[in-house]
Amino acid sequence: MTVLILAGNDSCVRDVILAPSIESALNTKDVLDRWNEFEYGVFGFVVFESVTTPETYQGELLKLPNPNKTDLLLIATNEGAKPTAWMYHQQEKSDDQKNSRFSTVSLQSGRHQAKADTFTVVHASHVGVEFEDQAGPAKMVQ
C-alpha cells in the first residue's frame, strides 16, 4: 500500500513523505530526524484507493506517532479523482478502551498561501540524501 504521510506544523501540511507503507517511513531514521529537526507533527496520510469505509484504515492511523492524540487526516484519491477526506477523532475512555470515529470533511487550502511558504514532497528513501550539486537535502519544492 503506497502512502503519503502528511506532516507539518501550525495546522498546515508542509511535508509529504511518499513510502511503500507507514512502517517503512517510520523505520527510516532520516524521516524521523527531519520531523524532529523542523519540529513537525504528523497530520495523517493519503492512500491511492477508492475508500468507502475509512474505518479500514483505523489501524494504520493508530500506527502514526501522535503523542497528543490530535485529530488525524485521511485522504483517499484514486486515478485523478477529487480527493475524499476524513478526520479521525480519537478519544480515550477511562477504561483504556479507545473509541474512535471518522467524519467526512472538505479540504481547505485558503491559508498560508504566501509565496515564501513552501512544502516538500519526497520519497522516504530520499530524505536526507545530498547531491554534489545541491547544498541541502533533496526536495521538490513548489
Add this chain to the structure above:
Amino acid sequence: MDKYVRSLALSSRETIQTEHAMEALATMKGPELNEIDGTENASSLLDSAEDVTANFLAPVEDEKYKLPQCPIYVYKGILTRLSGFRRIDDCSNSRRE
C-alpha cells in the same frame, strides 16, 4: 360615535370568523389512508412511492457548504500533485505494458 361602533362591530366579526376558521381546521378530517392487506399490497405501494425529499430540501450546490472544513490546511499544490500520483503497482504495470 357611529364610526367607533361600526369599527368595533367589524373587529368583533373578524374575531368570530377567525375563531370559526381555527375550529374548522382543528376538527377537519383528512383523507383516510388506504388499508394495506398483506405484504403484496405493501410492497406494491412501496414500489410506487415517490421520493419527494428534494421538493422539501433546498439543493446544496457547493460541497463546502455540505461538509465541515478540515482543520488541517493542505496546500493547493499538494492536492494538485495528489491527482498526478499513482500507486507504485500501477506504475510498474503500465511500464510492463
